[in-house]
Amino acid sequence: MKYTRPRGTHDITPLEIARWQRVEHTFQRAFERYGYRGIRTPIFESTDLFVRAVGAQSDIVTKEMYTFTDRGGRSLTLRPENTASVIRAYLENGMHRWGGIQRLCYEGPMFRYDRPQAGRYRQFHQVGAEAIGSASPALDVEIIQLVVEALRELGFTSVDVRVNSVGTEASRVRYRQVLLDAIESRRADLTEDALARYRHNPLRIFDAKEYSAAFKEQLPRISDYLVDDDRVHFDGVQNMLASVAVPFTHDVQLVRGLDYYTRTVFEVYGGERSAQSALCGGGRYDTLVAECGGPDTPAIGMSAGLERIVEALPATSRTPEEVGPHYYVVCAGADAEARALQAARILREFGSVELDVSGRSVKTQLEAAGKKKARVAVVVDAAGPEVAYHDLAARTDAKVGFAALREFALQSKK
RNA sequence: GUGGGUGUAGCUCAGCUGGUUAGAGCCCCGGAUUGUGGAUCCGGUUGUCGCGGGUUCGAGUCCCGUCAUCCACCCCA
Numbered sequence A: 001m002k003y004t005r006p007r008g009t010h011d012i013t014p015l016e017i018a019r020w021q022r023v024e025h026t027f028q029r030a031f032e033r034y035g036y037r038g039i040r041t042p043i044f045e046s047t048d049l050f051v052r053a054v055g056a057q058s059d060i061v062t063k064e065m066y067t068f069t070d071r072g073g074r075s076l077t078l079r080p081e082n083t084a085s086v087i088r089a090y091l092e093n094g095m096h097r098w099g100g101i102q103r104l105c106y107e108g109p110m111f112r113y114d115r116p117q118a119g120r121y122r123q124f125h126q127v128g129a130e131a132i133g134s135a136s137p138a139l140d141v142e143i144i145q146l147v148v149e150a151l152r153e154l155g156f157t158s159v160d161v162r163v164n165s166v167g168t169e170a171s172r173v174r175y176r177q178v179l180l181d182a183i184e185s186r187r188a189d190l191t192e193d194a195l196a197r198y199r200h201n202p203l204r205i206f207d208a209k210e211y212s213a214a215f216k217e218q219l220p221r222i223s224d225y226l227v228d229d230d231r232v233h234f235d236g237v238q239n240m241l242a243s244v245a246v247p248f249t250h251d252v253q254l255v256r257g258l259d260y261y262t263r264t265v266f267e268v269y270g271g272e273r274s275a276q277s278a279l280c281g282g283g284r285y286d287t288l289v290a291e292c293g294g295p296d297t298p299a300i301g302m303s304a305g306l307e308r309i310v311e312a313l314p315a316t317s318r319t320p321e322e323v324g325p326h327y328y329v330v331c332a333g334a335d336a337e338a339r340a341l342q343a344a345r346i347l348r349e350f351g352s353v354e355l356d357v358s359g360r361s362v363k364t365q366l367e368a369a370g371k372k373k374a375r376v377a378v379v380v381d382a383a384g385p386e387v388a389y390h391d392l393a394a395r396t397d398a399k400v401g402f403a404a405l406r407e408f409a410l411q412s413k414k
Numbered sequence B: 001g002u003g004g005g006u007g008u009a010g011c012u013c014a015g016c017u018g019g020u021u022a023g024a025g026c027c028c029c030g031g032a033u034u035g036u037g038g039a040u041c042c043g044g045u046u047g048u049c050g051c052g053g054g055u056u057c058g059a060g061u062c063c064c065g066u067c068a069u070c071c072a073c074c075c076c077a
Helices: A014-033 A047-054 A059-063 A083-092 A137-153 A169-185 A192-200 A202-206 A213-217 A228-243 A306-312 A334-347 A362-371 A402-413
Strands: A044-046 A066-069 A075-078 A102-111 A123-132 A160-165 A262-269 A278-284 A299-305 A327-332 A353-355 A376-381 A386-391 A396-401
Touching (some): A014 A123, A014 A137, A044 A047, A044 A083, A047 A075, A083 A123, A083 A299, A123 A137, A123 A306, A137 A262, A137 A299, A169 A192, A169 A228, A192 A202, A228 A262, A262 A299, A278 A306, A299 A306, A327 A334, A334 A353, A334 A376, A334 A402, A362 A376, A386 A402
Parallel strands (some): A327 A353, A327 A376
Antiparallel strands (some): A066 A075, A102 A123, A123 A299, A160 A262, A262 A278, A278 A299, A376 A386
16 A cells, blocks of 8 residues: 555545434534534634644643644644634634624534544544623533534433533632642652642643542532632523533533633533543633633633544444435446436436446346345446336336336336 | 554455465455346455564564554543
């Protein structure tokens, strides 16, 4: 093999495209029902945008970006996520002056230079939504509800929603110091490396699997240190989730790796928990718009990993049934191809047509029609006045005058 | 970035402690039979045994390196 795909990328072949499209369409329909409108942003942006939005110290920025310099000397980066781009586009297109809440949804490839693993790719695909312009907890609930609904429609029966609040800056300043003190008091249990990391971002310690659940249990919880406004917001989210019957658990250890999150953060799982099993993640980012140079504008977003959803799709909803062409046009000899094209054109008015131009024997072509699961095989020869019309599904054969083919197909279709 | 597993025909794999011309099933191609539907029978093609080096009289088999892939850590979708 002379060329192979770059590491961490994958091809989606016709064998799996039906499943992909099913997942994409299900999310698109859910977005529509909830009033989210599509937006598409460039696949690369100024490197600065991601550094500012995602966080200069975040893992994504420090070691996972595909960054390159173009011929004009600009530093550009293949998008590792889409929220930053959407906010940039929101501001650049003056959408903050369109009034009201902007509900936007997207779909497309993202890029992170990570070591490939089950459910983890260097080019992967996300669908996502951003609701910009309201701090209401109802909006948090709406977006979680949307995801849960889409996943259920795809056949996931036990959708597991984890929510937490990481608070606003006011809460975090308070909490950060308390957590840091707790970590320092346990420094004997930590490696130098870890200590340095957690001094920078103490919340991250909850992500570290090297420490036992029991150890983390003993650490102070951010939910106990939320300022009143944050507390009220989070209570609102939980109460309303309950009122719309979205089952969830408050995961006190849930934190997220992107720096822009404030208040509500959440992750959604489709069933069994394993290493890379989060199907969807998201949260509120009330300060990002302002940080990008816009007016003070609260917002919340989510994104779902298509690869993970497609791979975890319940067996019952995999729709493996391959549908063959409606008509299979067989050429009796190579000189029949011109008339076969004419026949195919007529038949396409009534259904999909596959034209066999292999030059093989009629019998072999008919066999191929069966293998392809065609419903009708039509044999055309170079000059004869009739074509042979084999209804493979009904097991009936007929001779049909070439001129009467359209009428015959129309009648058969009824 | 760290650790472990794997790498033999298009696909799934076999190949014992290194030994002569590298195999099976499926797929594919051709033929036969059946008034022709993925049926049955017969026949056939396909491999630089991931790549590079080393040990050896001899390497698919052992060693080193490299690449790819899978799994876990890390991180996240």
